[in-house]
Amino acid sequence: MAPHRALTAAWDADRPAIGGWITTGSEMLIEAYGAAGYDYVGIDCQHSTFDERDAAQVLRRLPACPFAMFVRVSKNDPALIGRVVDAGAEGVIVPMVDTAQEAAAAVAAIRFPPEGQRSFGPGRADMGTTTDAIESRVSLFVMIETTDGLANVEEICAVPGLTGVYVGPGDLSVSLGLAPMDGFSTDQIEGPLATIRAAATAHDVVLGIHSAGGADAARWARLGCRLISLGSDMALFRAATVADRNTALDV
Amino acid sequence: MAPHRALTAAWDADRPAIGGWITTGSEMLIEAYGAAGYDYVGIDCQHSTFDERDAAQVLRRLPACPFAMFVRVSKNDPALIGRVVDAGAEGVIVPMVDTAQEAAAAVAAIRFPPEGQRSFGPGRADMGTTTDAIESRVSLFVMIETTDGLANVEEICAVPGLTGVYVGPGDLSVSLGLAPMDGFSTDQIEGPLATIRAAATAHDVVLGIHSAGGADAARWARLGCRLISLGSDMALFRAATVADRNTALDV
Amino acid sequence: MAPHRALTAAWDADRPAIGGWITTGSEMLIEAYGAAGYDYVGIDCQHSTFDERDAAQVLRRLPACPFAMFVRVSKNDPALIGRVVDAGAEGVIVPMVDTAQEAAAAVAAIRFPPEGQRSFGPGRADMGTTTDAIESRVSLFVMIETTDGLANVEEICAVPGLTGVYVGPGDLSVSLGLAPMDGFSTDQIEGPLATIRAAATAHDVVLGIHSAGGADAARWARLGCRLISLGSDMALFRAATVADRNTALDV
Amino acid sequence: MAPHRALTAAWDADRPAIGGWITTGSEMLIEAYGAAGYDYVGIDCQHSTFDERDAAQVLRRLPACPFAMFVRVSKNDPALIGRVVDAGAEGVIVPMVDTAQEAAAAVAAIRFPPEGQRSFGPGRADMGTTTDAIESRVSLFVMIETTDGLANVEEICAVPGLTGVYVGPGDLSVSLGLAPMDGFSTDQIEGPLATIRAAATAHDVVLGIHSAGGADAARWARLGCRLISLGSDMALFRAATVADRNTALDV
Amino acid sequence: MAPHRALTAAWDADRPAIGGWITTGSEMLIEAYGAAGYDYVGIDCQHSTFDERDAAQVLRRLPACPFAMFVRVSKNDPALIGRVVDAGAEGVIVPMVDTAQEAAAAVAAIRFPPEGQRSFGPGRADMGTTTDAIESRVSLFVMIETTDGLANVEEICAVPGLTGVYVGPGDLSVSLGLAPMDGFSTDQIEGPLATIRAAATAHDVVLGIHSAGGADAARWARLGCRLISLGSDMALFRAATVADRNTALDV
Amino acid sequence: MAPHRALTAAWDADRPAIGGWITTGSEMLIEAYGAAGYDYVGIDCQHSTFDERDAAQVLRRLPACPFAMFVRVSKNDPALIGRVVDAGAEGVIVPMVDTAQEAAAAVAAIRFPPEGQRSFGPGRADMGTTTDAIESRVSLFVMIETTDGLANVEEICAVPGLTGVYVGPGDLSVSLGLAPMDGFSTDQIEGPLATIRAAATAHDVVLGIHSAGGADAARWARLGCRLISLGSDMALFRAATVADRNTALDV
Numbered sequence A, B, C, D, E, F: 001m002a003p004h005r006a007l008t009a010a011w012d013a014d015r016p017a018i019g020g021w022i023t024t025g026s027e028m029l030i031e032a033y034g035a036a037g038y039d040y041v042g043i044d045c046q047h048s049t050f051d052e053r054d055a056a057q058v059l060r061r062l063p064a065c066p067f068a069m070f071v072r073v074s075k076n077d078p079a080l081i082g083r084v085v086d087a088g089a090e091g092v093i094v095p096m097v098d099t100a101q102e103a104a105a106a107v108a109a110i111r112f113p114p115e116g117q118r119s120f121g122p123g124r125a126d127m128g129t130t131t132d133a134i135e136s137r138v139s140l141f142v143m144i145e146t147t148d149g150l151a152n153v154e155e156i157c158a159v160p161g162l163t164g165v166y167v168g169p170g171d172l173s174v175s176l177g178l179a180p181m182d183g184f185s186t187d188q189i190e191g192p193l194a195t196i197r198a199a200a201t202a203h204d205v206v207l208g209i210h211s212a213g214g215a216d217a218a219r220w221a222r223l224g225c226r227l228i229s230l231g232s233d234m235a236l237f238r239a240a241t242v243a244d245r246n247t248a249l250d251v
């Protein structure tokens, strides 16, 4: 339940933890994020074509990262969450959490009895041998991205064992009847974000959020977010390909 | 929620939409169905050895099909349905639906708030950018293949947002205490099929069905079915291998 | 629902059925277990990096084993259970079963209507053609590995259609507040095991258990266990590599 | 060097051995050919998207086939040939052989010293333990499909250890300045085929040929060919999809 | 032998053709290059962890690209070259060509008899049906990157059927006793490049070159190169990750 | 060209370097060998179902091993050797080397110009940046396993840049007309081994050999071998499964 040292190092330096976001599944891109000094890398099993099994196979091979490996699971499901934490995920992001009960179920999936219901079966030698050691290496974030989640954010933030909340600007916008992509680039969710921030602050949990890239991330940082994922590998690569071609052709 | 143009073209021509059925997972066989003029191809994630993640990887690579890509998911689960529609599935077939509530949950998995609970994350550039555009490209069929489903077919057909019902002759036969394979080749489910057809007609939803091949399909067509999957890639290939060998040996 | 002939042969010889345990996913190691005379091989989809889809692909290729193929699924889920039994699994082990209701749901996942809710779709030619033949080739074990499961073991053993219970010494220890690995090597769960054995005997279901290797297994056998998995492929290989290196270097 | 019993059974029955041809790589299609009574199945590593490594992985899993497994390798290369025979291939077809020296090199790749240069490393338990047993289970065909090969066919057929020659109507046509696909459907290569047949007969080696399907195969059989591959999995499937759709739509 | 229309369009517009370079194997990154307006994408089978078989599988799925797909093969080998052109490669880059004889062998691998020795077996429906159509869609570049190749560049450029020469600044530097990476960023190979350009111009073949990115590419363009690959997917992604993180943290 | 520190540490301790041998391709088994203190692990691309591309993918993911990673390539081919050394292999074993010329070609494949012909393209960040650094991290062994190789062993050992010779008892036996498996377990090749050892000693290159397991290895060590691979992962696992089952059943 203690955040990875790469995250706490960022916070100790009074800056947000910055994450890369993997939608291609490529291990080489994960390594590139790490080499560039990102504090964590998030593998997305929800909006991608791979799943928690694929993430687990990648995770098992990356035992000694100086950065934290997060997984956004596709569903609030203890078997899927168990698979990725067994494989070494240091953070889990659970999408579409609407209630404190759902948040508590997510926490129970990463904690052993009596606090939770996780099954014992660590998959890597370097994860520790006691239940305390094994469960303490995982952070748990639930996504606030629906009107229900927003309405219940106070109770959600009060769930014991939660590391933080993670805002999904796209889905939150849709749920509020707004255009999804504008959630990233405009101020349309700044009001709800202030509500969420207040709840997170009151309960001393981390406020995280997704961004569409570095410029947006800087804005989210100014608005108090402490864990910020930068767009995605594909978004970054697309922009880079355009820019490099323009340089080559001098246009 | 609007059927793919390949389906409506068939219906405009006053004939059923004809589908191929993939149980091998082979992309080359998908392409062969398409080249042969099938209106849709269904990838079966329920009774096969691959899953929705595999289907999603195939779907992501097939952006510009002139035919519709359907997936039969293994379960009425919003994460699994979300995975295949994010990857571009134009139709989803949900097995073993017993009640209107279950049918409504399936619809909610392909529609965004406020009508549904789908999470926003289209995986291909050609899927549109608005929630309306993205959700409107997917058809949703629920399978009527249990005695419960049969009993509730009227309420199921009335669920808003449903494209149609899809009859599973094998499981429906089992549920009725009959031999599964006879469901395809005999008239043993024609009575229940009439009941389902009446409900579909009353609520103006499409009546679909699985067949064991072209000859059966012609019978289902005469009985009013408008979306008919022809057996499977393996059934077709098995018959073809026998016939071609006989031709070669002149037997 | 009838155990595989390899299991009954062991029991007829008045010895426990001995199983190998696959956590690497390697088909070559499965074959090695079989060649060594193991009565069954269990593919673990819960505490490994592969899933039921991977297990199904392996199973489909192994039609004519003289030993039984078991799968421990990651979750008590009819779609996941259906996938592996369609592919030919002769035994299913369901983890973390707490109540008779959960055990009954697991049984329903391998039985066709009217007794259960399994969907018809056998994936191999050698599995039989009738629902009776197809369902009769699968054994179903539920894991007793929580304090709840222990408290309800009498009712669980009474569930019709259950082949047996399978004790998880690690999770049971955790649930009892004890060190997980000591569950294998000490007598700390012998009291609970006696309770479980009594319930299994009373209801004439098989008592199975996981062991950390041959020596532990011999102890479990003396304590009345009739189906015993030996550690895992990795545990076995690790010990063998150390021993062979020592032999080579004469140390 | 002794043909597989499935081939000799065909010849004993005074009919050609009939083969299926795999270009998709699908193991399920291989099994379908076998179930349909084909005498051999050829995996094509030359004109496909998979290679000898993929073929080897499929072969290793198919130890007890009643039919023979052949591989057309992509090149006359002892490492590639060694890979597939180690994995259990019972026949090897080597493309584009122009000279007796090249044919002898192909033979050397499947025979151990002193006759050949194959390296010892059988990959399956059922292949035998002596070099004689292991090498005797493999047939070797070289393709005659160039003007050079045609000119040298007499010397090629005289190479010790050769099982037969295998005619490629497409490439042979190209090499003769003719349209490749007409090589299958017209009589344009019947003259060269007569030359090849005479050489094969004189040296008592088997005359094999590729066909575009059963009807062509019957013609090749009448022209004296004794080992005939029927088109390909894809050609067969394409034709079957068209026919079945027509049946369904009654067109 | 006619360059892809995307290349000729660039040259008609009096600018070099610009290519992206794939070392990760990711199909999503290939698509991103295409969407960004690159004229071709080169899949590197030489200095990567994948091979021609992997490239062929990607190529087969990309039939209707508006950009050209190139493959750098790992070796001047007709089987490897045949594999990728059968799968649809529109350009082949052959590394380490030292002599005109080697260049002629590379040309022979993409041309059918009588000009070459390619075997007939197109793998996609859209490649044409005649040998002329099929071979005319492929460009062939040989790499000049050794002192031998440099010494023989005049004869190499004179080989009939060659589309162009492609300079490898790293290997050419090593061969000249210079530091490999300085080949990209300094003027150390400008002298040899002038020699190569003169030969290419004299024989009217295209001068291509590898660059480390857009800035270098602009320099190569000014020095007369007409086909320029920009660094690699990984180099581009690495730089982009650093820049985006800096933007996020405002450093 | 300098052996990995794990090897020199063994030799400094006056004991042979001990290696594990991978024929399954499993990364988990590689890690187990390493954890057990083996000095190197050899991935076999010759007598297995995987190839150099698969080995390269495994190698790229194992950057910080405390043990050395070796690959036995399938063939003396610079493209295949280049692929695995680019991916980080610290040792290459080349099979079936008959002459000094072949040995020199193998050395040239791992050395850059002017000494060799390796193409520059290191695939991992930790391999160094200069050609000297990159080539110095690779050891090169050629296999002496034919009568020709044995006859030429003196000249082979004299090839500059060679790290050592590696004896293949199975193939050497076959080449000598002896039973292959007896090469491991009897003294039948001790005479030829003495010849090879003398040549290795004279030219100060390392004498390596394959063994069938620890007991054989101890014998080879007594006979002067300094680099000894222990059987294979499968041989080790097979023996362990038998022993553990016997322990469990007390037989």
Ligand SMILES: [Mg+2]
Binding pocket: A095, A145, A168, A170, A171, B119, B120
């Ligand atoms: Mg979201």
Ligand SMILES: [Mg+2]
Binding pocket: B095, B145, B168, B170, B171, C119, C120
């Ligand atoms: Mg059904």
Ligand SMILES: [Mg+2]
Binding pocket: A119, A120, C095, C145, C168, C170, C171
């Ligand atoms: Mg457990």
Ligand SMILES: [Mg+2]
Binding pocket: D095, D145, D168, D170, D171, E119, E120
């Ligand atoms: Mg040919």
Ligand SMILES: [Mg+2]
Binding pocket: E095, E145, E168, E170, E171, F119, F120
């Ligand atoms: Mg180069």
Ligand SMILES: [Mg+2]
Binding pocket: D119, D120, F095, F145, F168, F170, F171
């Ligand atoms: Mg050998």
